[in-house]
Amino acid sequence: MGKRKGRENNDDRRKKKKKKTETTGSEQLRFFVNEFQSANDVQLSSIELESLKADSSILELSNSQNSRDTDLDVKLLGGDIKGAFGNCWRQVLCESEVVEGKIPPGSPSVLIVSPSALRSIHLLKGFRFMTKQCSAVKLFSKHIKLQEQISLLKNRVNIASGTPSRLLAHLTSFHFHYLDQ
Numbered sequence: 001m002g003k004r005k006g007r008e009n010n011d012d013r014r015k016k017k018k019k020k021t022e023t024t025g026s027e028q029l030r031f032f033v034n035e036f037q038s039a040n041d042v043q044l045s046s047i048e049l050e051s052l053k054a055d056s057s058i059l060e061l062s063n064s065q066n067s068r069d070t071d072l073d074v075k076l077l078g079g080d081i082k083g084a085f086g087n088c089w090r091q092v093l094c095e096s097e098v099v100e101g102k103i104p105p106g107s108p109s110v111l112i113v114s115p116s117a118l119r120s121i122h123l124l125k126g127f128r129f130m131t132k133q134c135s136a137v138k139l140f141s142k143h144i145k146l147q148e149q150i151s152l153l154k155n156r157v158n159i160a161s162g163t164p165s166r167l168l169a170h171l172t173s174f175h176f177h178y179l180d181q
Contacts, residue, residue: 029053071125078126081110093158094134106153108137112161117141120161127159134158140166 023031029052037043082089093109110127114120117140124136137152138144139162144152146169153160160167 074123074126076126077123078129081127085109090133095156095158105155106157108157108160110159111167112159113164113167114140114161115163117163120163124159124161136161138162 033044033049033052081093085092112120112123114123117138120138120140124138127134127136135155135157136159137149137157139149139160141163146166149166
């Protein structure tokens with residue numbers, strides 16, 4: 001009986017550890033800015049900080065914490081991204097041509113960062129209803145060589161998904177300067 005009680009106490013401890021606290025968009029943005037400044041050893045000016053607003057910089061995702069169904073997370077993510085772009089999601093996410101002076105090649109509308117190639121593929125499944133019309137690029141080292149990925153980024157990319165190390169390798173191939181326009 002003593003062992004049983006000990007096991008129950010361990011289960012209770014695990015449940016308490018699993019309990020996550022929800023954070024607001026403002027708290028997430030503050031965390032991101034602090035980490036960005038710390039990692040890059042910079043201090044953003046008040047003008048730069050003024051342009052960052054939680055309602056336009058942070059996407060509040062649908063809450064699926066109570067579910068253990070990872071497929072539900074994937075489905076919700078696709079819907080959340082579609083919702084973030086509103087009624088014009090198809091025009092923004094599915095533009096197939098490079099728009100001269102406006103949308104350069106290698107500038108994805110959505111960038112998904114995943115800890116592993118398998119998770120990256122899994123998350124892209126949530127965009128399947130979009131990727132039939134929108135081009136998606138997989139950026140991780142398991143299947144496609146770096147040079148092949150670089151050549152893919154010379155075309156219009158709507159959705160890019162990859163691992164942190166591979167995305168860092170592609171930093172010069174991405175064109176993010178248009179984001180503030």
